[in-house]
Amino acid sequence: MSDQRSMPVPDGLEGDRLDSALARMFGLSRTRAAELVAQGQVRLDGSDTAKSDRVVAGAWLEVNLPPPPTAPSPRPDPVPGLGVVHEDDDIIVIDKPVGVVAHPTVGWSGPTVVEGLLASGVRLSTSGAAERQGIVHRLDANTTGLMVVAKSERAYTVLKAAFRQREVDKGYRTLVQGHPDPLRGTIDAPLDRHPAGDGRFAVVSGGRPSVTHYETVEAFRAASLLDVQLETGRTHQIRVHMAAMRHPCVGDHLYGADPTLAARLGVQRQWLHAAHLAFEHPTERRRVEFTSDHPADLHRALEILRED
Template sequence: MKEEKVVVSEKDNNSRLDKFLTTIFTDKSRSFFQNIIEEDLVKVNGNTRKSNHKVKENDIVEIKFPDAVEGSVEAENIPIDILYEDDDVIIVNKAQGMIVHPAPGVYSGTLVNALLYHCKDLSGINGVVRPGIVHRIDKDTSGILVIAKNDFAHMKLSEDFKKHSITREYIAITEGIIKNDSGTIDKPLARDPKERIKIAIVEGGRKAVTHYSVEKRFKNNTMVRCTLETGRTHQIRVHMASIGHPLVGDPVYGYKKQKFKVNGQMLHAAKLGFIHPTKGIYMEFTSDVPDYFAKILQVLGNT
């Protein structure tokens, strides 16, 4: 990963962060910088900021440029579960284990590879590597995603995600018994300064809010419904771990010794609701937990 450091000059005083970066790195688009700012790869005076942050003269801006994905992204005949499709959007129920888009070292088998085979018309805002991708869920998280088929739909949906007006509900199984029937976790998130592959609760990080409610308690575990007010990387996983209830199967934030043999965290994106970008009507989609998830719930119910 290439790193650059620049100092804000007098002429750029009070400029938006994303716009300032495009004046320095003229070969990169504003949307490119908005994406890497979202990934916490840009810091101003050592702190992560939003795209609309106003930089000041003599501010030090540090940028980490992601490694470029080699080659083009090929269409692949991979079965995907499509819940709905029209001229603007595709609603996909992603399986656990599928990566959403190509990244360094992973160029095939992703949801994008499958989408390119299924649909030739996808928005181009995120370039050839992430066509149509408005938001993501982790590889080992299953559930619902909305894909944009054109740039107008992509921009409208992106605006709604930024305004936090999208309904997103997840079902999770946590370690331990959560005593409160419901609660809200409001803790800022950023890259862990010691372990860059992890997200941590960091003072000055991006605001992150998770609401949770208990669906069912078992002997040593709890099934919860988590509603996202914001959508940060690993948000639910980090937030639940922060209150002493990491997700079952989580290889990064969970217990080192796992009771069940599962392929990652027990987390499912069960509901997604949004205003359709051209129809202007509210649409909501739901997805039952997959079979492996249901089997764990059955085992827990019998213990």
């Protein structure tokens, strides 16, 4: 069953192409938005439309959105390299390897944290969506490092609230191109989906508030190793903020990294690792803290830079 939406065009989209405006309003790709227009599923002020029409603020928009695709249900499936850092009756803290996402999702056929834990016999919280058992925060597929997963229902509720209220300390290490100026600082820039609708995110006026603190730990000729602390946890936040400073994460080709440097360092993904995680235990009410060393591929890249 389609989802019928009726609303005025927001002021901030005045003059945008219709397909671009739809993509920004409903989180669609521009291709999918253009298909809806071509199928006659979009009307402006009661009239048929074309994807290249320019929208006017306040015009009445009517859209029939298709039902969202359903994520596959999780099934036990072993994940090699999924390390357990800590486990008790309420939580499990894991060290996620590269190439693994948090939970099953539409379009992903690779390994997931949820399925790997289920295959290991770990009982996870069933709160939330069925495919997201126990998941209270996520890392990108090619970002390695620490994740906490809820085993009990109480832990799920408390941890979700702690992440939402920014009570969890999330520390990352990233190797970026060049040398940030100043060497330490704060990036406060709102993020939203890239207007191109191609899966990227971008600094966008009116986007969701996003704050990143960084400090240079070690400087090399062509790159800098940074400690990063997140106040917010937006999708691709560190990657987008660093790229916006013109210092993309090494190996992050999606956001403009130099492929030559990545090849020289043997880096085949963004150099980004969740190295520190601290929060109040959801049932024991004591502060717990966990750390993770750089995985082998990231460590080797640093060795090459230090040998230069």
